[in-house]
Amino acid sequence: MIPMTLDAPLLAGPLATGPGAPSRQTQLTQRLKQAILAGELPAGGKLPSSRGLSESLGVARNTVLIAYEQLAAEGFVVADTQGTRVAALQGRPVARPKPVPAAQAPTQTAQRLSRLQPTRGGAPGPLPLAPGIPALAQFPLAAWRRAHEQVLKAALPATLAYGDPLGEPVLREALARHLRASRGVRCEPAQVIVTEGAQEALALCVRLLTNPGDTVWLEDPGYRGARAAFNAGDLKLVPMRVDAQGLQVPTQAWREAPPRLIQATPAHQYPTGAVLSVARRLDLLQRAAEAGAWIVEDDYDSEFRHQGEPIAAMQGLRPDAPVLYIGTFSKTMFPALRLGFLVLPAALQDAAASPMAELLRGGHRLEQLAMARFIETGQFARHLGRMRRLYRERQQALREALATQLGVAHEVLGGQGGLHLTVRLAAALRDQAIVDEARRQGLGVAALSSYAMQPRPEDNGLVIGYGNTSAEQMGPMVKRLGRIAKAQAGKAAG
Numbered sequence: 001m002i003p004m005t006l007d008a009p010l011l012a013g014p015l016a017t018g019p020g021a022p023s024r025q026t027q028l029t030q031r032l033k034q035a036i037l038a039g040e041l042p043a044g045g046k047l048p049s050s051r052g053l054s055e056s057l058g059v060a061r062n063t064v065l066i067a068y069e070q071l072a073a074e075g076f077v078v079a080d081t082q083g084t085r086v087a088a089l090q091g092r093p094v095a096r097p098k099p100v101p102a103a104q105a106p107t108q109t110a111q112r113l114s115r116l117q118p119t120r121g122g123a124p125g126p127l128p129l130a131p132g133i134p135a136l137a138q139f140p141l142a143a144w145r146r147a148h149e150q151v152l153k154a155a156l157p158a159t160l161a162y163g164d165p166l167g168e169p170v171l172r173e174a175l176a177r178h179l180r181a182s183r184g185v186r187c188e189p190a191q192v193i194v195t196e197g198a199q200e201a202l203a204l205c206v207r208l209l210t211n212p213g214d215t216v217w218l219e220d221p222g223y224r225g226a227r228a229a230f231n232a233g234d235l236k237l238v239p240m241r242v243d244a245q246g247l248q249v250p251t252q253a254w255r256e257a258p259p260r261l262i263q264a265t266p267a268h269q270y271p272t273g274a275v276l277s278v279a280r281r282l283d284l285l286q287r288a289a290e291a292g293a294w295i296v297e298d299d300y301d302s303e304f305r306h307q308g309e310p311i312a313a314m315q316g317l318r319p320d321a322p323v324l325y326i327g328t329f330s331k332t333m334f335p336a337l338r339l340g341f342l343v344l345p346a347a348l349q350d351a352a353a354s355p356m357a358e359l360l361r362g363g364h365r366l367e368q369l370a371m372a373r374f375i376e377t378g379q380f381a382r383h384l385g386r387m388r389r390l391y392r393e394r395q396q397a398l399r400e401a402l403a404t405q406l407g408v409a410h411e412v413l414g415g416q417g418g419l420h421l422t423v424r425l426a427a428a429l430r431d432q433a434i435v436d437e438a439r440r441q442g443l444g445v446a447a448l449s450s451y452a453m454q455p456r457p458e459d460n461g462l463v464i465g466y467g468n469t470s471a472e473q474m475g476p477m478v479k480r481l482g483r484i485a486k487a488q489a490g491k492a493a494g
Contacts, residue, residue: 015057024059028067036076036086043088047077115231128477130444131271131420131465134331135390143379147370155366163362166353167194167341171372175341178375183299184312185325191349193342193356194368198300198328199225201342205261205296205324206233207359208352214260219247221451221459223270223298226263235261239453242269244414246276247284254287262288262295267302267311271422271451271463273414281314288322294345295323301331303384305417306392321345329371331419331467332384339364339371391419397471398464401478408485410461419467422448424458428492429485431460437484443477 015027022030035041047053050068054061068084071077078087126133166172172192179185179192195201202225210216212234218226220239230237238257240249246269262284266276276284288295297314305311315323325343333339344352374380398421402412411424425431431447438445448461462481469477 015059025063025066025070028057028059028063029070032067032071033074033076036071036089041086043086045086046082047084047086049083112231112234126468127439127442127444128469128473129438129464129466129481130468131446131463132331133444133465133468134334134419135387135394135467136334137468138387138390139334140379140383143383144370144374147373147377147379148366150373151366151369155369159365159369163365163368165357165360165362167192167362168365168368168372171368171375174372174375178380179313179325179327179343182310183302183327184316185343186316186319186321187325187343188346191344191346193344193360195340195342195360196364197330197338198298198326198340199229201326201328201340202226202229202296202298203232204342204356204359205294205326206230206235208348208355209294209324210235210260215257216261216263217249217253217257217259218263218453219265219269220453221271221448221455222263222453223265223300224451226296226298227453230261230263237453242272242274244274245280246274247280249284249287254291258291259293262293263298264295264314265298265300266314267299268418269414270298270300271420271446271448273416273418273420273422275311275414275416276314278317281317285314285318285321285323289320293322295321296326297323298326300326300328301418303332304388304391304419306388306395307416311417315343320347322347324348332380332387333371337367337371339367391467394466394469394471394474395421397474398466398469398478401474402464405475405479405482406485407479407482408489413461420463420465422461422463424448424461425485427457427460429460429489430492431462433488433491434462434481434485437488438481441480441484443481443484445481 015024016022021027032041047068048056050061050064054064057064068077068079072079072084075087076089077084126136169189171194172189175192175194176187176189179187193201193204195204206229210233213236215236215238216230217238217240218230219242221242227237238253238259240247240253242248246266247264264276264284266281268275284295295314299313302310302313313325315321315325322345324345326340328340329337330340395415399412399415402410402421402423406423408429409426413422413424415421431449435445435447444465446463448463449455449459451463452459466474
């Protein structure tokens with residue numbers, strides 16, 4: 001038997017006392033663990049008796065007994081009739097380990113992570129002119145609070161357990177009614193899956209319908225979140241250019257790179273704002289059906305159309321459309337809500353139900369119930385009406401500011417809906433350099449080129465949000481943005 005001494009540095013000093021200090025039992029347990037893992041207490045070494053250690057450290061014997069019991073429960077020590085001994089732990093160093101140089105530290109992450117490029121400059125968050133952020137200060141918190149309170153008042157203890165993995169039935173029913181009426185989506189409640197935002201819905205499409213190596217088509221420039229979801233599925237990404245009529249697919253692409261999934265934002269292309277023409281919609285639906293491909297229609301902000309009625313969803317154009325329809329409450333409500341939805345084609349409904357019940361867990365139940373009540377009481381429709389008027393005013397203010405205050409040549413793309421405008425700039429005005437300086441000055445604009453997989457000269461520009469920026473702020477902020485652009489042009493010329 002190897003005798004044990006108290007020479008281990010971790011055991012030499014007194015235990016901490018006073019306000020904020022962990023309990024003596026916790027301190028002693030942690031010290032003994034660290035000494036064992038560091039090799040300062042050898043395997044087979046016998047720990048001192050509880051009475052002896054309590055006297056040495058000046059603590060109650062019961063404190064030592066409880067610490068020993070915890071160590072035995074976790075497998076650090078073994079207790080028998082002969083006393084308490086340090087267990088033999090595989091992989092434990094025999095002495096204090098030397099620090100491993102950073103260059104030699106393990107870095108064996110999955111290869112797919114190298115394809116997930118972070119957004120340059122970080123997420124803009126709530127900075128003014130940041131794209132994709134709704135009018136947070138205008139959200140009806142009082143009405144949302146009442147919906148929550150009503151749900152909590154009626155909630156049973158069972159509501160705190162896991163719910164239906166496909167989403168709360170009452171919310172799925174409310175969503176199906178809303179989507180049929182407002183977006184022209186053909187669906188029944190059983191086809192609606194509630195997700196944790198649109199990103200989880202995209203990931204579900206990948207998991208349900210693709211295998212590693214399958215080909216997917218993405219709009220280019222397009223939504224970076226879709227690119228990340230498809231890269232995470234080890235898929236082969238093929239960029240498809242967009243123009244003033246939206247996604248354009250060369251005829252030969254159906255032969256040369258037949259897709260399994262096709263990502264599209266038909267009602268308001270992100271980020272150019274183009275609307276996919278009905279001719280291209282019908283052609284895409286027909287060719288996808290013939291090729292056995294599925295279209296992922298991301299309808300992220302189509303509730304906000306500033307001229308005429310909202311553009312109807314492509315999913316509703318034909319009853320057998322090979323379309324998985326995705327939506328989110330991040331733009332219509334607020335981003336932190338983290339609620340989205342996926343509408344499955346009827347042809348996939350039965351086959352996907354069982355796998356999704358295993359892939360998903362029913363959570364955010366109170367938020368889902370509150371959202372259903374918010375819809376059913378008409379608060380959601382009233383909120384959308386107010387926001388449409390507000391965003392129409394803010395977009396017009398931004399257009400006027402661009403025309404009078406930007407001071408550099410530009411072209412406004414799309415822009416009849418949504419929460420942002422995109423402007424194309426001359427190649428000499430490097431968009432990323434402008435964005436980097438704008439961020440330093442507190443403006444959240446994004447570089448158009450950062451959305452492109454294969455950037456072209458025409459992808460040089462700025463994506464400017466107006467959702468969370470008041471009309472009064474537009475002029476001064478665009479003027480500041482213009483000064484930044486002119487300074488960048490001067491540097492380029494010099």
